[in-house]
Amino acid sequence: MAKLTFHIEASLDTLPKVCELACGFAEEAYQKVTGCQPEKDNTFISAVELAVGEACTNAIRHRQADGQEPEMVYLEFSLSGDTWLAEIRDHNQAFDFLAVPEPDFAALPESGYGIYLIRSLMDEVWMERQGDWNVLHLAKKIVS
Amino acid sequence: MNMTSNKQGNSIVIHLSGRFDAGVVPQFKSWFLSILESGEQYYVMNLAEVDYLDSGGLGCLVASLRRVRDIDGDIRVAALSDKVRKVFELTRMHRVFDIYDDSNAAANSFN
Numbered sequence: 001m002a003k004l005t006f007h008i009e010a011s012l013d014t015l016p017k018v019c020e021l022a023c024g025f026a027e028e029a030y031q032k033v034t035g036c037q038p039e040k041d042n043t044f045i046s047a048v049e050l051a052v053g054e055a056c057t058n059a060i061r062h063r064q065a066d067g068q069e070p071e072m073v074y075l076e077f078s079l080s081g082d083t084w085l086a087e088i089r090d091h092n093q094a095f096d097f098l099a100v101p102e103p104d105f106a107a108l109p110e111s112g113y114g115i116y117l118i119r120s121l122m123d124e125v126w127m128e129r130q131g132d133w134n135v136l137h138l139a140k141k142i143v144s
Numbered sequence: 145m146n147m148t149s150n151k152q153g154n155s156i157v158i159h160l161s162g163r164f165d166a167g168v169v170p171q172f173k174s175w176f177l178s179i180l181e182s183g184e185q186y187y188v189m190n191l192a193e194v195d196y197l198d199s200g201g202l203g204c205l206v207a208s209l210r211r212v213r214d215i216d217g218d219i220r221v222a223a224l225s226d227k228v229r230k231v232f233e234l235t236r237m238h239r240v241f242d243i244y245d246d247s248n249a250a251a252n253s254f255n
Contacts (some may be wrong), residue, residue, distance in 0.1 A: 012167035113199035
């Protein structure tokens with residue numbers, strides 16, 4: 001199955017398109033691995049859609065917080081055996097993804113759920129710095 | 145995202161449809177603030193037509209709830225799809241908001 005690579009302008013307006021592309025690739029991967037069409041609101045597809053959306057939102061927001069002009073966020077989706085993989089690259093300042101704590105649920109915060117959701121939805125999440133790039137990796141095994 | 149509201153009994157029922165994501169947060173916040181100016185205390189968020197909820201949308205609901213609680217009111221949510229319910233459960237919001245199967249049941253709960 002071919003990889004899907006594309007880039008988007010770092011603007012929240014692009015989120016629907018990103019999610020559409022993520023769902024399209026995830027559906028194809030699901031079909032390839034399971035031999036079945038995913039049903040509506042399939043758990044795997046919904047998890048991919050939300051995790052990719054949250055990852056892009058995070059990259060876009062950090063860009064905007066830097067006060068710089070919108071740039072690009074680069075995405076790559078692939079399938080390795082029965083595992084769906086994504087790479088989300090941004091050119092923002094280095095960001096220690098793993099250092100972000102869980103939300104303080106008892107305090108009912110108005111923000112800070114995004115990274116927690118990504119971690120909850122994916123099997124593996126890791127971030128690395130490649131030169132000037134933050135590269136966020138997501139992985140989720142496909143099971144029927 | 146489309147947003148409409150109507151008065152039903154003691155509450156204002158807010159009907160949302162489409163994607164409730166980080167991109168629509170400013171639009172929702174400003175619209176909800178204008179509704180809050182009516183002074184009503186009780187609200188139902190009918191999410192039957194919301195097909196995507198992310199942490200931005202969720203944060204909006206939490207912010208709205210906090211504002212409404214400041215005036216001794218409440219927000220109850222209704223008609224969550226399995227997909228949206230999953231986001232509520234992962235973030236433990238199902239313990240924060242009272243959730244109803246449909247907007248009529250939620251609105252009636254305020255009577």
